[in-house]
Amino acid sequence: MSAHAATIDGHAGGDGQVSAYHDSLLRSPLFLGMIMFLGSEIMLFGSFFTIFFYLRFTHNPWPPLGMELPKKPTGVNTAILISSSFTMHWALVSIKRNRRFGLVAGLGMTLLMGLTFLALQVHEYLDLPFTPSNNAFASGFFSLTGLHGFHVFIGATLLSIAFLRSIRGHYSAGAHMGLEVTGLYWHFVDVVWIVLYTVVYLL
Numbered sequence: 001m002s003a004h005a006a007t008i009d010g011h012a013g014g015d016g017q018v019s020a021y022h023d024s025l026l027r028s029p030l031f032l033g034m035i036m037f038l039g040s041e042i043m044l045f046g047s048f049f050t051i052f053f054y055l056r057f058t059h060n061p062w063p064p065l066g067m068e069l070p071k072k073p074t075g076v077n078t079a080i081l082i083s084s085s086f087t088m089h090w091a092l093v094s095i096k097r098n099r100r101f102g103l104v105a106g107l108g109m110t111l112l113m114g115l116t117f118l119a120l121q122v123h124e125y126l127d128l129p130f131t132p133s134n135n136a137f138a139s140g141f142f143s144l145t146g147l148h149g150f151h152v153f154i155g156a157t158l159l160s161i162a163f164l165r166s167i168r169g170h171y172s173a174g175a176h177m178g179l180e181v182t183g184l185y186w187h188f189v190d191v192v193w194i195v196l197y198t199v200v201y202l203l
Contacts, residue, residue, distance in 0.1 A: 028177055030177055030178075030181055031177065031180060031181060031184075034181040034184055034185065035184075038184070038185070038188050041151075041188065044147075045147070045148075045192055048143060048144050048147060049144070049195075049199065051140065051143075052140045052143075052144055052199070052200070053199075055136045055137065055140050056140075059136055059137065062137065063137045064135055064137055066129065067129070067130055067134075067135075067137060067138070069128075069141070069200070069201050070124060070127070071201050071202065073120070073124065074124065074197065074201055075197075075201075076120075077117055077120045077121065077124075078193065078194070078197050080113050080116055080117055080120075081113065081114070081117045081152075081189075081190055081193055082190060082194070083113060084109070084110045084113035084114055084117070084186070084190065085186065085187055085190045087106045087107075087109040087110045087113065088106065088107075088110045088183050088186050088187065089106075089183070090102055090105075090106035091103050091104075091105075091106025091107045091110065091166075091179070091183070092106075092176075092179060092180070092183050094106055095166075095171050095172070095173060095176045095179060096173055096176075097173065098172065098173045100166070100169070103166050103171065104163070104166050104167060107159060107162055107163040107166055108163055110159055110186065111156060111159040111160060111163055114152060114155060114156040114159060114186075115156055117152060118149060118152055118153060118156065121145065121149050121152075125142075141200060144196055144200060145196065145200070148189070148192055148193055148196055151189050151192070152189055152193075154185075155182075155185055155186050155189050158182045158185060158186075159182060159186065161182075162178065162179055162182050165178070166179075
């Protein structure tokens, strides 16, 4: 049986067939390339978090007086981004079952929530009483959140491409690798934000 056939059958039958599908994922250069790319992204964000922690423990008080962050509004924005992971999962599950409505609706909702997150983040920036040049806290905050926002923008671009392709009927149960790597990237962006929100806004 070819790898392509195993992929198709992996959505139609039992545990052994599903396992064959996951094996085919791990053999895909595109999927493995995304895994390696995300590994480098983890190191990138890790370096920024390290700098942020260094600044935090070498400056007192933290954050400086008069520079409190809007925890509750950003908490709502966090909930929006987390919800987008569930709609992304819905889209992936739908295409694996050849349910095109779920695919299109899931991708559309994920893209909409991603763009909403970016819009609310920009709104937060405009309302903050400080700029990156004020002090170490401000520069650390804008560096971390800005880096993440850039990654959300990239993810939204990938989602836009996937959404347009899904409308044109380009995906199927046996051929949706582009959607798999897009979903993997989007889940990564969501997890990074959960860590960032906890470290920067709550701790």
